[in-house]
Amino acid sequence: MSAFRPGEWALLISQKGKKWLVKVEDAPYSSHLGTVQMRDVQGKEEGEFLETNKGAKLYLFRPTLEDFIFTMKRQTQIIYPKDLGAMVFHGDIQPGQTILESGIGSGALTLALLRALCGTGRLISVEKRPEFARLARSNITRFFGRHPDNHEIVVGDIQDFAMTVKADRIFLDLPEPWHAVGPVSVLLRQGGILVSLSPNIGQVQLVHKELKASGFANVWTFELLKREWKIDERRARPVDRMVAHTGFITVARKTPVYIDSESEA
Numbered sequence: 001m002s003a004f005r006p007g008e009w010a011l012l013i014s015q016k017g018k019k020w021l022v023k024v025e026d027a028p029y030s031s032h033l034g035t036v037q038m039r040d041v042q043g044k045e046e047g048e049f050l051e052t053n054k055g056a057k058l059y060l061f062r063p064t065l066e067d068f069i070f071t072m073k074r075q076t077q078i079i080y081p082k083d084l085g086a087m088v089f090h091g092d093i094q095p096g097q098t099i100l101e102s103g104i105g106s107g108a109l110t111l112a113l114l115r116a117l118c119g120t121g122r123l124i125s126v127e128k129r130p131e132f133a134r135l136a137r138s139n140i141t142r143f144f145g146r147h148p149d150n151h152e153i154v155v156g157d158i159q160d161f162a163m164t165v166k167a168d169r170i171f172l173d174l175p176e177p178w179h180a181v182g183p184v185s186v187l188l189r190q191g192g193i194l195v196s197l198s199p200n201i202g203q204v205q206l207v208h209k210e211l212k213a214s215g216f217a218n219v220w221t222f223e224l225l226k227r228e229w230k231i232d233e234r235r236a237r238p239v240d241r242m243v244a245h246t247g248f249i250t251v252a253r254k255t256p257v258y259i260d261s262e263s264e265a
């Protein structure tokens, strides 16, 4: 355990679970529960609390990546943590890999991939719109404290992108991913994994068709439904509302040639 230092992010959590992400600096921070002096966080450790001028107690923690993603500036639809976890796992991300990603959007997937690479390997993010490239860069710098050396943002269309080394993994979060599958398939090494996320099943059907035409095998699609429960002495039941649908995740492996499953006995 180490004490909070000036300039760090601290997560303040109320007893009812309301969260605020605040910089540890010489300034007050106010919410409906009152004001705290953020300089008082210096020297405290995770799990301790601050008391507001209205007497409310706020726990202090370092933010998780999930906390950061939900509070960062967003101008695009982001990939939700439940899907990020599955994409990183089914993409089998390991330190040292070369990963190609498009588009970057607000940078949620980028942050998850950089976290999983642990400062090793290389992540190249190709984004068509310069304003999203700038936003994502600022979110990434805000999270890591600096822009990681193993990350490169290229402003351009993924369909025109070329690179000299082959990628171990490719991640697509694009409105029309089927147009990118053919062009990026030549950038992925044999045995490499492509992961694509799309909100509509019609998009997924087109992606499957292109993946098969571009020499991918073991093509499969799933979605994840996450339902939280309300638990106390009186109740143990699902919460009233849930995010019912986010996206379909498609995973595929690169082969030199696609063998139609019809040929399997």
Ligand SMILES: C[S@@+](CC[C@H](N)C(=O)[O-])C[C@H]1O[C@@H](n2cnc3c(N)ncnc32)[C@H](O)[C@@H]1O
Residues within 6 Å of the ligand: 076, 077, 078, 079, 102, 103, 104, 105, 106, 107, 108, 109, 110, 126, 127, 128, 129, 132, 156, 157, 158, 159, 173, 174, 175, 176
């Ligand atoms: C839904 S957002 C990506 C969100 C991101 N994965 C995240 O978690 O924050 C889709 C992004 O793809 C970009 N895009 C769309 N078509 C593209 C293309 N052909 N080449 C590169 N980027 C593209 C859009 O500008 C947008 O930023």
